Amino acid sequence: MATAQRPDEAAAFSPEELAQAPVAYDEMLAALGDVRPHYAALDRRIATLASAEMSERQRTLERFFLLQGITFTVYGGESSTERIIPTDLLPRIIPAAEWAKIEAGLTQRLRALNMFLSDIYGDQQILMDGVVPRELVLGAPSYRREMQNLYVPHQAYANVCGSDLIRQPDGAFAVLEDNLRVPSGVSYMLANREASRRTFPGTFRAAGVRAIDRYPDLLLATLKGMAADWRPNPQIVVLTPGVYNSAYYEHAYLARLMGCPLVEGRDLVVHDNMVYMRTTTGLRRIDVIYRRVDDDFIDPLTFRRDSGLGVAGLFNVYRAGNVVICNAPGTGVADDKAVYAYVPAIIRYYLGEDAILPNIETYLCREASQLQHVLGNLDKLVVKAVGASGGYGMLIGPHASQKEREDFADAIKADPANYIAQPTIQLSTAPCLIDGVIEPRHVDLRPFILSGEKIVVTPGALTRVALRKGSLVVNSSQGGGSKDTWILEDTAEEDMAS
């Protein structure tokens, strides 16, 4: 149908090309190039725009980001430059029914993970019952002994969670990673939305897209709820590592939209087991810290001594119950890449339910039999170091050279417990504007889930895009970009299909 009317895109989605890469699911095109119903309106709109018009809109979009200062700083050479994270014009669209399942799955998963954290930092029943190997949890670098037996309101350890989902070739979503430490990207979700409303106003209005504007006040309510039982009107702050952090824009953005002070470690003072900030009028007590600083750096007395980003004595204040730190320290143990393999079992253990969103099949190199399988199939697997993130410390077997695979094999043999492996998954593809032409690129999906008194899944997500042709790496540090994600309202689909 539409293919014939669109000379530019026809090349990108020709049946030949689809046949070459039949494994990846395409978000817009079904088999034989038919446009999926929830993409029909956008497809019709794109068809009316010439390539030059699209490029012009793309430039407008980039100017918007630059003007807003939504940039990250690239250091190197003599000077540092500021760049915008590449942002794609065309929204990714998810129908209501699919989203309902994602929402249920994410809620279930975070409930179970919070219960898991509460358990392992409490009685450790799950370890006694042998559901998760004891040494795997207690030996994980992200396990914080200091958190043992600490009261966390509502058992909400991971107040902000940003899970990475991918769509498998059969069209089903699966969880690739849980991010329970200091997940970022939510400001891009919000900024992308602001931009795409300007780019496709008509289509946006007609599509019935669920609003995400409430994220800041829901986050604020979640943070307030963490102090509700002891401080009626808590002083909440956002703690940032500072202006040189690559996510600084996001920290400032959230502080601004929540109306909370954005503090750095040097603004804070611990005195008499309370934490204060230095204001123009003297010291003012803080009750809740939404910290965007890693565990390791929040308190040089308790964690890394060389950290200048946190404040000395903060953890003691936390232990004394005089401040709430969100996310709680030590949540990283539940998104550890090795613990990940046990999440379906963890859900079954605490909730008696099967996981709604499946895991990706994962081989733990610590198990001798699985190690053999991994070493024998390096050319088919993705191998990840347990402690690394951001797309670093990773081998993508099918794309690696023989030499790289051999080097990685040696590293795995030297420290098997530090590695896991997963089959290479063809992430789904979505249409993207690349140099004025629409081409498919691989995407993932990062929704944001808040948990405090209750769990709330924001009806939106950050869609990360691997902008290099054929690439499966979506991390912004490795050539990734992002695009807006439209979650459609329940009633919207029939309208769009008609």
Add this chain to the structure above:
Amino acid sequence: MMLARVADSLYWIGRYVERAEHLCRLSDVMLNATLDRTEAASQATRIVLAAVGDTEGARAASPYELAFALALNREDGGSITSSLALARENARQVRDQITTETWERLNLLYLRVTGPEAPKAFADSPSTFLHEIIADLHLFKGAADATMSHGEGWRFLLLGVYLERAQLVGRLLEVCFGDGRRRPLDDHMALMSVLRMSCGLEPYLRRFTADIQPRKILEFLLLDEEFPRSIRFATARIEEHLSATARYVDAAGHAGPERLAGRLRARLQYADMDELDVAGAGALISTVLDDCAALHQAIYDTFVAYSLEMRLPA
């Protein structure tokens, strides 16, 4: 109540944008004056060099090169581009405290002066280049006034603007009239340039007519109650903003800056006109500049770098 670091950053944004605006005006007036081959041209260049603290003329050989360096040299921390970059860097650090409208003005200006086209734009027309920066800085101040809450943060921004302005105008007067041993500036064109550099030519003419005399210029730029770039006007605003922030401050130490500002304002309000005798103006100008420096230090000590022992909760 606001973070001490944030108040400090807002104060410095104010100082840097005011400095950038003043430098634009100095450069523009100088380049304009040098179009005429007169005594005034070399006087204007001398004034600018002295006002930016470069008496040896180390920065550049010709007025054009001097203006180019003042505008675009990133190595020089005192250049217009550096001032704007520093203002914008401070703004980035308190991005949550200033409105998007205000931020956009400053960010846009920063992107323009640091962009690859900036040297060419300057070369094409220095005057247009400098005028556009001044106009954009007016937009920035207007956006701050129209969109920011007129609370503590806004007051710290303006404290920076007015204190910097008082010091810049004071420095300009010191260079022109401060040294009693030198032959006072009396060339008509040069005196016009001084008024232009302080953006005061038109308001001056309205008050004193085209009768341009050093003594009247001193009176106007030091003591005029209504001209927004006179030191008295700036000091009155400083006092106003300090007493307004006193509402937020409980500490007794706050009396420091407020007292200094009040004294300086009174000194200018009740100044003896005879002191303005050009031969003796130097003493008054240097007292005013000393007071401004003390005020800056007192603001920093009271609001930003106070000792914790004094402020710990009981």
